[in-house]
Amino acid sequence: MTTPEELFETARKASAKAYAPYSKFPVGAALLTEDGQVFAGANVENLAFPEGICAEGVAIGHMVMGGALKIKAAAVYAPRLALCPPCGGCRQKLAEFSDPDTKVYLCDDGGVRETVTVAELLPHAFQTGEIG
Numbered sequence: 001m002t003t004p005e006e007l008f009e010t011a012r013k014a015s016a017k018a019y020a021p022y023s024k025f026p027v028g029a030a031l032l033t034e035d036g037q038v039f040a041g042a043n044v045e046n047l048a049f050p051e052g053i054c055a056e057g058v059a060i061g062h063m064v065m066g067g068a069l070k071i072k073a074a075a076v077y078a079p080r081l082a083l084c085p086p087c088g089g090c091r092q093k094l095a096e097f098s099d100p101d102t103k104v105y106l107c108d109d110g111g112v113r114e115t116v117t118v119a120e121l122l123p124h125a126f127q128t129g130e131i132g
């Protein structure tokens with residue numbers, strides 16, 4: 001059983017691997033999958049600024065390559081006392097592999113500061129209706 005505190009710790013450790021020389025804002029993400037695996041990611045920036053990748057996207061890439069497609073819970077960590085609520089793109093990416101009530105733990109150096117659901121992060125999410 002992976003606890004929110006364990007996910008926080010995994011996200012915190014992942015942030016140490018961030019490549020963030022431009023923003024100097026390292027972020028770590030940890031994903032617990034429904035089959036009990038944990039995948040981590042950190043942001044990877046680029047001199048061509050828009051080409052940077054967020055921590056959540058890196059973690060999702062690891063998860064998919066690890067053969068898992070369903071997030072049970074996620075943690076996103078930013079250092080000091082600066083929470084990193086996922087950016088808009090990451091909200092859409094998390095929603096792709098979650099349920100609306102999947103929990104996302106927002107963490108800083110004090111641990112889990114806020115718990116939100118994917119639906120709270122991305123209300124009125126994009127749907128293709130009868131086309132999809």
Ligand SMILES: O=c1ccn([C@H]2C[C@H](O)[C@@H](CO)O2)c(=O)[nH]1
Nearest residue numbers: 023025027043054055086087090
């Ligand atoms: O959801 C987010 C939002 C931002 N960042 C990263 C992108 C950039 O490298 C740094 C500053 O925006 O934080 C993430 O990793 N995840």
Ligand SMILES: [Zn+2]
Nearest residue numbers: 054087089090
């Ligand atoms: Zn993002």
